[in-house]
Amino acid sequence: MNPSLIIKHLLSFIFVVVLQITIFLHTSIFSVAYCYIYVAFVVFLPLSINRSWLMTIAFLSGIVIDMFYNTLGINAFACVTLAFFRNKIFYLFLGSSDFDENSPISLANLGIGIFIPYVTILLFMHHFLIFLLVNWDNGKYFYVFYTSILSTLLTLFVIITGEYLFFREKR
Amino acid sequence: MHRFFVLFNKYKTLLYFLALQSLCFWLIIVNNKYQNVYVFNTSNRTIGKVLAFNNQVNEYLNLRQVKETLAAENAELKKIILSGKIPVDSTLKKGTDSSYLNRYSVVVAKVINNSTTESKNFLTINKGTLDSIYVDMGVIGSNGIVGKIKSCSKHFATVYSVLHTNNSVSAKLKKTNTEGSVIWDGGDPTIVLLKNIPRHVKVAVSDTVVTSSYSDVFPEGVMIGKIVEIKQKGEEAFFRIKVKLNTDFRSLGYVYVVNNKLRPEKDSLESLLKKEKE
Numbered sequence: 002m003n004p005s006l007i008i009k010h011l012l013s014f015i016f017v018v019v020l021q022i023t024i025f026l027h028t029s030i031f032s033v034a035y036c037y038i039y040v041a042f043v044v045f046l047p048l049s050i051n052r053s054w055l056m057t058i059a060f061l062s063g064i065v066i067d068m069f070y071n072t073l074g075i076n077a078f079a080c081v082t083l084a085f086f087r088n089k090i091f092y093l094f095l096g097s098s099d100f101d102e103n104s105p106i107s108l109a110n111l112g113i114g115i116f117i118p119y120v121t122i123l124l125f126m127h128h129f130l131i132f133l134l135v136n137w138d139n140g141k142y143f144y145v146f147y148t149s150i151l152s153t154l155l156t157l158f159v160i161i162t163g164e165y166l167f168f169r170e171k172r
Numbered sequence: 173m174h175r176f177f178v179l180f181n182k183y184k185t186l187l188y189f190l191a192l193q194s195l196c197f198w199l200i201i202v203n204n205k206y207q208n209v210y211v212f213n214t215s216n217r218t219i220g221k222v223l224a225f226n227n228q229v230n231e232y233l234n235l236r237q238v239k240e241t242l243a244a245e246n247a248e249l250k251k252i253i254l255s256g257k258i259p260v261d262s263t264l265k266k267g268t269d270s271s272y273l274n275r276y277s278v279v280v281a282k283v284i285n286n287s288t289t290e291s292k293n294f295l296t297i298n299k300g301t302l303d304s305i306y307v308d309m310g311v312i313g314s315n316g317i318v319g320k321i322k323s324c325s326k327h328f329a330t331v332y333s334v335l336h337t338n339n340s341v342s343a344k345l346k347k348t349n350t351e352g353s354v355i356w357d358g359g360d361p362t363i364v365l366l367k368n369i370p371r372h373v374k375v376a377v378s379d380t381v382v383t384s385s386y387s388d389v390f391p392e393g394v395m396i397g398k399i400v401e402i403k404q405k406g407e408e409a410f411f412r413i414k415v416k417l418n419t420d421f422r423s424l425g426y427v428y429v430v431n432n433k434l435r436p437e438k439d440s441l442e443s444l445l446k447k448e449k450e
Binding site for chain 2: 022023026027029032035052053056057060063068069070071072073074075077078081082085134135136138139141144
């Protein structure tokens with residue numbers, strides 16, 4: 002990966018973290034849907050990146066977010082899990098179609114049919130783990146289940162809105 | 173040995189994954205178990221500064237409400253001064269030790285981060301050990317209890333909100349002095365549960381619930397809230413009581429950190445007892 006690309010990813014990392022802690026930190030819809038937009042950074046990193054590196058990056062971004070939520074380890078755990086399964090899930094949905102490993106993962110590059118299931122599964126995995134780990138000692142498992150579904154939909158909505166607003170012209 | 177390396181190479185990503193996961197688990201456990209891990213949470217100086225900046229931008233939104241609560245509190249204090257009555261512990265008589273009378277000191281702090289929507293809510297305040305704030309001190313607002321200090325750095329501190337499902341506050345009914353405990357079960361941030369009130373006690377809707385004298389964290393008689401619902405189920409020995417919090421956690425501006433100066437003395441006395449038991 003060349004330096005300019007690294008700087009670009011670093012900037013987008015800072016962007017999602019700032020977005021998360023300024024707008025979405027304690028914002029929720031009726032206390033059931035939360036938006037973890039920062040995950041988009043790990044979801045959209047190019048496929049060519051080494052998996053160990055991806056997990057390291059995911060771990061660090063999770064820890065940074067955890068510090069703001071006072072939930073040390075929980076976001077990091079969910080992010081590392083997401084990073085580990087990311088490529089496998091991507092190829093599962095890509096099927097037999099062709100995709101250049103170095104090009105960025107985006108709605109414009111993939112098309113709605115592959116992009117949405119790929120992002121949804123990863124987001125659900127991440128959100129479910131977070132709510133499960135936060136609530137594991139109070140036994141509200143039904144709450145965990147529907148909160149993670151609604152939050153996945155909310156984050157997905159924000160991601161798709163962002164994709165349409167900022168990355169559309171690249172098609 | 174060669175085969176070992178081949179095997180290692182094959183599974184090294186998996187091993188790295190498992191190592192990272194164990195590290196995360198360890199962090200989760202440490203964070204829940206030990207009170208004063210402040211490096212990786214919102215009492216960290218850098219994080220605190222970011223949140224303080226964030227708060228500067230957002231605080232204008234609820235300025236009106238903050239102003240109203242402060243004005244109401246001022247009015248209440250003025251009333252006490254004018255009527256010449258200073259509220260004292262009812263058990264006190266003339267000639268009591270002055271250190272007992274002055275056992276609470278209070279520090280004002282500003283809330284710079286606050287959540288009410290999660291099941292484990294924390295607050296961050298802009299005072300820390302430099303203002304002699306330490307772990308386990310009580311935090312109250314102008315309308316009632318707020319929480320307990322979890323950890324502190326030099327300039328910031330994190331607070332377990334009453335709206336934290338693992339936090340319980342020892343409470344009593346103001347009318348009958350019956351001891352119970354107040355906990356939050358998640359969900360509605362304005363309602364908490366009052367537990368351990370036996371069925372023979374007379375309770376009524378809109379009775380006041382205050383902190384009890386058993387609490388090491390809060391002074392006695394700090395407002396918690398008013399009863400809104402009383403239920404009895406089957407043969408249960410205790411009532412199921414819902415209390416509406418007097419503090420509105422969604423618009424907290426300034427809070428007071430209360431230091432019980434006699435607490436170390438009490439603790440050391442009680443630890444002697446514990447040692448004897450063992």
